[in-house]
């Protein structure tokens with residue numbers, strides 16, 4: 001469980017984790033630093049600071065990325081590890097549960113926290129929701145396909161799901 005006081009301790013190491021979360025996508029650090037104090041004071045309706053919310057979603061997205069890498073690697077392997085594929089495919093709907101709540105107002109780039117989320121998320125909420133539900137549908141299909149153990153079905157569902165990740169990133173994530 002999260003303890004509210006940790007917010008302030010975490011803020012102290014913001015500089016370090018900023019670097020880690022950045023993943024080498026760009027070098028906009030000076031802007032982030034200038035706006036950082038405001039980010040520490042703001043509390044969202046859900047009780048989290050923008051930094052906590054953004055790091056939470058980035059952590060979940062990273063797990064989804066890892067699961068996707070596992071499946072991709074196994075699909076290319078000469079002897080695919082079906083159990084690994086099934087576990088990874090089953091994890092995506094779990095890790096992405098509640099994704100619609102990961103992007104509350106105030107967690108965009110103007111929060112002062114390092115994020116690749118583009119303002120378009122809040123400017124075109126209907127389109128964002130549409131892409132999100134396309135993804136959730138596809139991810140459910142991938143998990144179901146994995147359960148069957150049918151490699152052709154898994155490959156097709158993986159491609160469809162990957163397409164929905166890409167489609168959202170193209171419009172709503174920086175660097176795509």
Ligand code: HEC
Pocket residue numbers: 021023054057058059061062064065066068092114115116117118128131132135161162164165166168169172173174
């Ligand atoms: C509805 C939109 C949407 C969908 C669908 C989506 N993403 Fe993303 N993804 C984003 C946004 C926005 C960010 C940037 C988040 C941030 O930096 O705050 C992101 C960031 C990421 C990151 C980087 C996380 C980090 O900070 O290190 C990974 C990895 C990722 N997504 C993987 C995936 C995978 C894999 C899928 C599909 C299985 C997927 N995403 C589906 C919107 C989406």
